[in-house]
Amino acid sequence: MHTIQQQYWAVREYLSPVLKESKFKEHGRITPEEFVAAGDFLAYKFPVWTWEKGDASKARDYLPADKQYLLTRGVPCLRRASTLEYTEDAERMLSFADPKEGGAAGKEEEWVETHAGRAGGEAGANPGTIDDIPDVDDGEAEVTAGMGGLSVGGSKEPAEIPDMDEIPDMEEDLEDGEDEATAAPNSKLVAPSDGVLDASEVEVAKGNLLQVRTYDVMITYDKYYQTPRIWLIGYDENGTPLTPSQIFQDVSADHAFKTVTIEAFPHSTSLQAASVHPCKHASVMKKVIERMNQGVIEEQQAAKKGSSKDAKPKKWLFRRTSGNGKDDKAAAAAAGEEEVEGMRVDFYLVVFLKFIASIVPTIEVDSTTSF
Amino acid sequence: MTIVQFAPFQSLVQPAFWHALTELKIDVLRLSDDEQPVTATYTAGRAVKDRETGQEIALGCNLTVSGDAFSKTPQVPQNAVAATGVFKNFNTIEDFKNADKTALFNQVADEIWKSITVDKSTALLNRFLVITYADLKKYKYFYWFAFPAFAAKPAWEIDGEWLAAENALGAETLSSVQSQLHASPRPFFLVRTIENQTTIAPVEEYDIFYANVPPEHRVIGFVDPSALPTNPGWPLRNLLAYLLALHPETAQGVRILCWRDVEPPVAGSSGGWKSRFGMLKQSGAGAATATDRPSAVGWEKNIQGKLGARVADLAPMMDPTRLADQAV
Numbered sequence A: 001m002h003t004i005q006q007q008y009w010a011v012r013e014y015l016s017p018v019l020k021e022s023k024f025k026e027h028g029r030i031t032p033e034e035f036v037a038a039g040d041f042l043a044y045k046f047p048v049w050t051w052e053k054g055d056a057s058k059a060r061d062y063l064p065a066d067k068q069y070l071l072t073r074g075v076p077c078l079r080r081a082s083t084l085e086y087t088e089d090a091e092r093m094l095s096f097a098d099p100k101e102g103g104a105a106g107k108e109e110e111w112v113e114t115h116a117g118r119a120g121g122e123a124g125a126n127p128g129t130i131d132d133i134p135d136v137d138d139g140e141a142e143v144t145a146g147m148g149g150l151s152v153g154g155s156k157e158p159a160e161i162p163d164m165d166e167i168p169d170m171e172e173d174l175e176d177g178e179d180e181a182t183a184a185p186n187s188k189l190v191a192p193s194d195g196v197l198d199a200s201e202v203e204v205a206k207g208n209l210l211q212v213r214t215y216d217v218m219i220t221y222d223k224y225y226q227t228p229r230i231w232l233i234g235y236d237e238n239g240t241p242l243t244p245s246q247i248f249q250d251v252s253a254d255h256a257f258k259t260v261t262i263e264a265f266p267h268s269t270s271l272q273a274a275s276v277h278p279c280k281h282a283s284v285m286k287k288v289i290e291r292m293n294q295g296v297i298e299e300q301q302a303a304k305k306g307s308s309k310d311a312k313p314k315k316w317l318f319r320r321t322s323g324n325g326k327d328d329k330a331a332a333a334a335a336g337e338e339e340v341e342g343m344r345v346d347f348y349l350v351v352f353l354k355f356i357a358s359i360v361p362t363i364e365v366d367s368t369t370s371f
Numbered sequence B: 001m002t003i004v005q006f007a008p009f010q011s012l013v014q015p016a017f018w019h020a021l022t023e024l025k026i027d028v029l030r031l032s033d034d035e036q037p038v039t040a041t042y043t044a045g046r047a048v049k050d051r052e053t054g055q056e057i058a059l060g061c062n063l064t065v066s067g068d069a070f071s072k073t074p075q076v077p078q079n080a081v082a083a084t085g086v087f088k089n090f091n092t093i094e095d096f097k098n099a100d101k102t103a104l105f106n107q108v109a110d111e112i113w114k115s116i117t118v119d120k121s122t123a124l125l126n127r128f129l130v131i132t133y134a135d136l137k138k139y140k141y142f143y144w145f146a147f148p149a150f151a152a153k154p155a156w157e158i159d160g161e162w163l164a165a166e167n168a169l170g171a172e173t174l175s176s177v178q179s180q181l182h183a184s185p186r187p188f189f190l191v192r193t194i195e196n197q198t199t200i201a202p203v204e205e206y207d208i209f210y211a212n213v214p215p216e217h218r219v220i221g222f223v224d225p226s227a228l229p230t231n232p233g234w235p236l237r238n239l240l241a242y243l244l245a246l247h248p249e250t251a252q253g254v255r256i257l258c259w260r261d262v263e264p265p266v267a268g269s270s271g272g273w274k275s276r277f278g279m280l281k282q283s284g285a286g287a288a289t290a291t292d293r294p295s296a297v298g299w300e301k302n303i304q305g306k307l308g309a310r311v312a313d314l315a316p317m318m319d320p321t322r323l324a325d326q327a328v
Helices: A002-015 A032-045 A087-093 A104-113 A141-147 A199-205 A244-248 A278-305 A316-324 A326-335 A345-359 B015-029 B093-098 B101-117 B165-169 B171-183 B203-209 B235-246 B248-252 B320-326
Strands: A050-052 A069-077 A196-198 A213-222 A227-235 A260-264 A272-276 B010-013 B035-042 B047-049 B056-058 B062-065 B081-090 B128-135 B140-150 B156-158 B188-194 B197-201 B219-223 B254-259 B276-282 B296-299 B310-313
Touching: A032 A050, A032 A069, A032 A213, A032 A345, A069 B062, A227 A244, A227 A278, A227 A345, A244 A260, A244 A272, A278 A345, B010 B015, B010 B140, B015 B081, B015 B128, B081 B093, B081 B101, B093 B128, B101 B128, B101 B140, B101 B235, B101 B296, B140 B235, B165 B171, B165 B254, B165 B276, B171 B188, B171 B197, B171 B254, B188 B203, B197 B203, B203 B235, B219 B235, B235 B248, B235 B254, B248 B276
Parallel strands: A196 B056, B010 B062, B081 B128, B219 B254
Antiparallel strands: A050 A069, A069 A213, A213 A227, A227 A272, A260 A272, B035 B062, B035 B081, B047 B056, B128 B140, B140 B296, B140 B310, B156 B276, B188 B197, B188 B219, B254 B276
């Protein structure tokens, strides 16, 4: 059944036309060219992201051969989303949709700040409107119907840990005695003062609270939905690949049962990966972009008036935006009468990652905040 | 003085590697259990800050094997360096269990030693061994890595403490090293600063590069996969063995730079340069310039911390029936 569904999706994607004209501000969708432009920007600003070729037989002809998808390896994930009381934060992060509430700047600030894995400082400051959480099951009946019954960690998944009986008993005496120069995990004399813990030790030290997993994160372009799509492959602290139910522990509760599924990774012949289904990406991105655009335009207008020096941009996005738009701004200041451009499509993936960070709150996909 | 303890490599096998192995096994190897060349990569060690406790957490000292490990032209990710190894797949679990692992291990160690003493090259210092048994029907892969490293006798000790490299060498030197290393990544390198000009060179050019440089200005660097403040990563062990064999005077003292900065630190972010610096020496080093191969260690421990094989169970991600269950 699942196979048929996947075939259907593959055919549907094959038949759907390539989006030609730019619509990212109107619909939140982007063209392949814009995906490449935004990807270039992401990879340039944040070198942890690189373009990948993927399997040659699976290459999409509407994307450059050497820029099929974006990849970053070893993204840390310190805690399980399921152990965090995270739903409220997630809601708050997506609460920018109500236009009559608050000034744009204030809202944006909150949105950027209330961010993955961070202890909510201003908890309760904003109750938030939850109408616009992207996974509500209006419309897209086929998808929700298809996934509604998904049960995580249920009885169908008994073998969460590999069956120890089947590991050949192979402890062998290959090395004579302990090697004094090998840093054994339990002999790591990590003084608390220097504050660095070894990942394999953390679990013991913290009573199971912290299990450092790492993820390989891929961003592909989904031709049918005309949005980027995120893919995850996870490893536990020993480097063992995670099972689907383990991956779902890192997805916020609102999404784990509905929008995240295990599917064939489109740029490999056989690889399966967890993916956030993109059916709602466009509408969410549209809202985010509208919001940000407003802020960016205000910023640019302010810059025009020459008041930008006093009104110091507080938040990362403003700073980035104005930083990148330096040329525009300089030109605008010089010419005085240039058109206000608003947010550029280059930022699409940066914004997209912030949105994804709300779905997988403990996976630090959003490395952009460190800047 | 304290004995230097090295953080061992930890194997990180991407699922794509098992897919590649499945294809290789079915289409190419079939029943052959001949050795195959394989490529892995590692990057400088990373630590992440836990936002809730503010503590730095060192991520594993990983050696990553990915889907193109068997390809002749593997793609090395940006900022990573490659290591080559020997791969051997067994047809049955019994063969896997009964294999003469000591012989396989010694064979790789001999190769490394030969490359040091005969070829005088650093190319094989990170050579590793991986043996596998693939249960293709059950999507289970048994594997065991070994990263042979020569045990120094007497052991290397650290003169003083491991320091932040920024304090010892200065930020300018580091940023110069960073830009040169970024342009041509290499796992091991020499650093010298003459008249504020910092240059790096391959370790093979030791004699020429350091011809007029006094020992106290010589710095030998390596890309350090460890992020622990007082434990340099595994690659340093064989680098030290190389230095000791070819440049015995280093036993009296060698200045080591553990390179951990993939990118220059961002202004405003916490931390700064993460590389470490230390002065190592062998105390009581006699005429230890034996030409015999030193004994080597380096089998990877399994999850239980014992010397033993690991298993990757990919059934949840590969078995069509299990996936179908998931997708109902």
